[in-house]
Amino acid sequence: MSVTMENPEFVRNTGLFTASNTFPLLLVSVISLYYVYWRISRRRMLELAENLPGPKGWPILGNALEFTGSPHEIFMRLYQKVDEFGRVIKLWIGPRLLIFLIDPRDVEIVLSSYVHIDKSPEYRFFKPWLGDGLLISTGQKWRAHRKLIAPTFHLNVLKSFIDLFNKNSRETVDKLKKEVGKEFDCHDYMSEATVEILLETAMGVSKKTQDQSGYDYAMAVMKLCDILHIRQTKIWLYSDYIFNLTKLSKYQASLISVIHNLTRKVIQKKKAYFQEGIRGSMAEVPEELKMQKFDSNVPTKTTTVEGTSYGQSVGLKDDLDVDDDVGEKKRMAFLDLLIEASQNGVVINDEEIKEQVDTIMFEGHDTTAAGSSFFLCQMAAHPEIQERVVQELNEIFKGSDRPATFSDTLEMKYLERCLLETLRLFPPVPIIARQLQQDVQLASNPKFKLPAGATIIVAQFGVHRLEEYYPEPEKFNPDNFLPQRAAARHYYSFIPFSAGPRSCVGKFKFNNSFYSNESKSV
Numbered sequence: 328m329s330v331t332m333e334n335p336e337f338v339r340n341t342g343l344f345t346a347s348n349t350f351p352l353l354l355v356s357v358i359s360l361y362y363v364y365w366r367i368s369r370r371r372m373l374e375l376a377e378n379l380p381g382p383k384g385w386p387i388l389g390n391a392l393e394f395t396g397s398p399h400e401i402f403m404r405l406y407q408k409v410d411e412f413g414r415v416i417k418l419w420i421g422p423r424l425l426i427f428l429i430d431p432r433d434v435e436i437v438l439s440s441y442v443h444i445d446k447s448p449e450y451r452f453f454k455p456w457l458g459d460g461l462l463i464s465t466g467q468k469w470r471a472h473r474k475l476i477a478p479t480f481h482l483n484v485l486k487s488f489i490d491l492f493n494k495n496s497r498e499t500v501d502k503l504k505k506e507v508g509k510e511f512d513c514h515d516y517m518s519e520a521t522v523e524i525l526l527e528t529a530m531g532v533s534k535k536t537q538d539q540s541g542y543d544y545a546m547a548v549m550k551l552c553d554i555l556h557i558r559q560t561k562i563w564l565y566s567d568y569i570f571n572l573t574k575l576s577k578y579q580a581s582l583i584s585v586i587h588n589l590t591r592k593v594i595q596k597k598k599a600y601f602q603e604g605i606r607g608s609m610a611e612v613p614e615e616l617k618m619q620k621f622d623s624n625v626p627t628k629t630t631t632v633e634g635t636s637y638g639q640s641v642g643l644k645d646d647l648d649v650d651d652d653v654g655e656k657k658r659m660a661f662l663d664l665l666i667e668a669s670q671n672g673v674v675i676n677d678e679e680i681k682e683q684v685d686t687i688m689f690e691g692h693d694t695t696a697a698g699s700s701f702f703l704c705q706m707a708a709h710p711e712i713q714e715r716v717v718q719e720l721n722e723i724f725k726g727s728d729r730p731a732t733f734s735d736t737l738e739m740k741y742l743e744r745c746l747l748e749t750l751r752l753f754p755p756v757p758i759i760a761r762q763l764q765q766d767v768q769l770a771s772n773p774k775f776k777l778p779a780g781a782t783i784i785v786a787q788f789g790v791h792r793l794e795e796y797y798p799e800p801e802k803f804n805p806d807n808f809l810p811q812r813a814a815a816r817h818y819y820s821f822i823p824f825s826a827g828p829r830s831c832v833g834k835f836k837f838n839n840s841f842y843s844n845e846s847k848s849v
């Protein structure tokens with residue numbers, strides 16, 4: 328008998344094509360074919376990516392192994408790549424191309440654009456929680472809702488909340504008194520305070536009428552964010568199918584239920600007030616804390632304040648959808664406006680209100696809680712700077728225990744510089760991601776073009792540590808925000824709130840010039 332493949336006897340006896348070994352062969356062929364197809368269809372992306380610096384990857388896996396360990400380990404490992412590869416770094420996670428940018432000139436091209444406003448696919452993990460809220464939505468829906476919501480965070484609206492800011496701050500200080508002399512986690516207190524302030528201001532309901540504490544809500548958000556970070560960094564959990572088989576998925580569902588429970592009740596309550604014809608916040612402020620008693624000359628129009636460092640560094644690139652001439656108009660608070668807008672059902676419906684309430688409750692408290700906690704830690708770590716802050720406050724209040732007025736805040740110039748320096752060193756949102764729809768030529772190097780389809784990661788954490796903008800970048804130095812220094816810097820070298828059309832709607836606002844240069848609207 329001849330030993331050939333044509334001989335069926337041989338094939339049967341050797342078992343060459345049994346079901347068990349046909350499958351791997353087929354699988355290898357399918358993967359190879361897919362790989363060839365993928366390379367051809369992505370030829371342009373691969374060619375452009377080839378020119379970009381970055382660590383060498385493995386076949387198929389790319390640099391996926393860089394994404395092992397805890398989110399913190401991954402973050403620091405990636406950040407260290409800047410020393411090796413510079414300010415543009417590419418990484419492949421399997422077929423996905425990630426490009427990290429930290430040069431303000433390159434960052435400006437991406438963030439100031441009206442084209443590159445789509446979030447990266449990882450933001451979809453937020454969907455079960457935030458739906459299609461402002462943070463993740465895109466296209467016409469994002470534009471319409473952004474236009475509706477951005478003015479509800481105008482400075483004139485925020486000024487109307489000053490009594491509530493005072494009341495909640497005092498309550499927080501009272502709670503902190505029991506920790507005097509002890510070691511404790513200030514983030515727990517800041518989270519509770521920021522949730523409660525949002526409830527009483529933007530949402531317009533009294534925290535006392537909630538059957539769930541701000542603390543429970545904030546803790547559920549914190550744990551949920553941990554799960555989302557795990558998903559973002561473990562590529563095998565990208566698939567909903569696999570994720571839904573894990574225990575994390577059930578835990579996520581229980582946390583979302585706690586979170587949605589609060590937001591659903593907030594909306595119910597606010598709608599009930601609305602039907603009774605009641606507008607504005609229902610939170611009560613004790614008589615002795617009402618600001619009008621102390622500040623009869625409350626400016627209704629924002630004024631440019633000399634020495635307010637961030638205000639001095641304004642640029643032309645932002646757009647908070649605020650027209651100059653609406654500065655004097657009566658503006659409505661967030662949830663009041665949304666419910667009113669939903670009455671005609673054109674711009675926003677009930678489901679969309681819920682998504683936006685979830686989004687603002689999250690974006691508004693998590694970032695400010697992190698920012699104020701980092702600030703307190705910096706004050707503890709730098710007692711001499713803390714002393715100067717206290718001295719400035721003493722000069723303003725002259726020993727009085729009266730509540731702070733809006734005008735007072737304009738005098739807190741050193742404190743403001745400390746806050747900005749905290750946001751530089753510890754940006755509460757350390758990276759933001761966009762999905763490119765078109766190729767982008769970078770400004771920092773004419774040889775570098777970013778291909779459409781890539782995920783761009785703007786790493787504020789790295790941008791804020793560039794030595795040419797911040798000498799001794801690791802040092803906490805509030806003088807980095809002296810007006811003349813801030814004005815001389817590239818606008819995109821300080822972007823804790825992102826920048827451009829998709830920047831934060833709740834961003835730091837102190838003076839009118841901050842808006843006045845913003846010309847475009849979405």
Ligand code: HEM
Pocket residue numbers: 461462463473529686687690691692694695698754755756759760822823824825828829830831832833834
């Ligand atoms: C220290 C405080 C804050 C920081 C550092 C911060 C930072 C940011 C950043 C970096 C983004 C862009 C995210 C991205 O592109 O993925 C963003 C977006 C956003 N922030 Fe903030 N934020 C802060 C406070 C707030 C507050 C107080 C609110 C509302 C009450 C708010 C509401 C939003 C919303 C709705 C978006 C999405 C905007 C859009 O996509 O159109 N943020 N924030």
